Amino acid sequence: QVQLVQSGAEVRKPGASVKVSCKASGYTFNSYYLHWVRQAPGQGLEWMGIMDPTLRNATVGYAQKFQGRVNMTRDTSTSTVYMQLSSLKSEDTAVYYCARTRGSGRAYFDYWGQGTLVTVSS
Amino acid sequence: EIVLTQSPGTLSLSPGERATLSCRASQSVSSSYLAWYQQKPGQAPRLLIYGASSRATGIPDRFSGSGSGTDFTLSISRLEPEDFAVYFCLQYGSSLRTFGQGTKVEIK
Numbered sequence: 253q254v255q256l257v258q259s260g261a262e263v264r265k266p267g268a269s270v271k272v273s274c275k276a277s278g279y280t281f282n283s284y285y286l287h288w289v290r291q292a293p294g295q296g297l298e299w300m301g302i303m304d305p306t307l308r309n310a311t312v313g314y315a316q317k318f319q320g321r322v323n324m325t326r327d328t329s330t331s332t333v334y335m336q337l338s339s340l341k342s343e344d345t346a347v348y349y350c351a352r353t354r355g356s357g358r359a360y361f362d363y364w365g366q367g368t369l370v371t372v373s374s
Numbered sequence: 375e376i377v378l379t380q381s382p383g384t385l386s387l388s389p390g391e392r393a394t395l396s397c398r399a400s401q402s403v404s405s406s407y408l409a410w411y412q413q414k415p416g417q418a419p420r421l422l423i424y425g426a427s428s429r430a431t432g433i434p435d436r437f438s439g440s441g442s443g444t445d446f447t448l449s450i451s452r453l454e455p456e457d458f459a460v461y462f463c464l465q466y467g468s469s470l471r472t473f474g475q476g477t478k479v480e481i482k
Contacts, residue, residue, distance in 0.1 A: 349419075358466055360409040361409070361419075364418040367418065
């Protein structure tokens with residue numbers, strides 16, 4: 253069955269970076285787009301960006317809010333995508349989810365990872 | 375950016391009762407590109423409805439979605455114990471996908 257399995261919880265200090273992984277299984281990795289979505293405590297969900305793994309050079313697109321701070325990469329040999337967020341602030345404390353869509357545009361998330369809690373605290 | 379407002383924030387009901395959840399958009403959601411998800415503590419969100427009214431694979435028929443334009447509804451005809459959870463909507467008709475803040479359905 254389709255699974256997106258994320259790495260474990262992380263604690264970072266302000267100004268540091270964090271890298272979260274999402275390992276896909278149960279489907280053809282290059283056939284679906286992968287996104288990152290976050291949810292801060294008591295807040296709603298927020299879309300961060302998309303990776304298109306269908307191309308040889310996987311293209312990415314980021315929400316304007318995260319431009320310059322987020323970097324999404326992939327390792328096709330392990331069907332894993334990564335999201336690195338830098339210059340962390342306390343407001344980045346959130347649960348980070350990966351989720352997939354069939355297309356890049358008007359497509360809904362059909363499967364999600366279990367979430368990774370990132371805590372930013374001095 | 376399309377803002378989605380869900381109401382009520384919390385719905386207190388008993389098993390067997392009907393639940394009606396609302397998701398209102400700040401502007402029209404093109405072609406009813408609206409989805410509903412269920413989320414339980416510590417679990418990944420689960421897709422229930424897409425295209426405003428189409429049930430995802432394996433979703434019981436007690437879940438139904440309706441609406442168009444700016445007003446959408448998720449209905450649960452008879453609440454089962456496993457249905458008590460948080461539900462949120464997603465619009466995917468614009469380049470920036472946005473979410474509602476969620477409705478918690480709790481046991482009365």
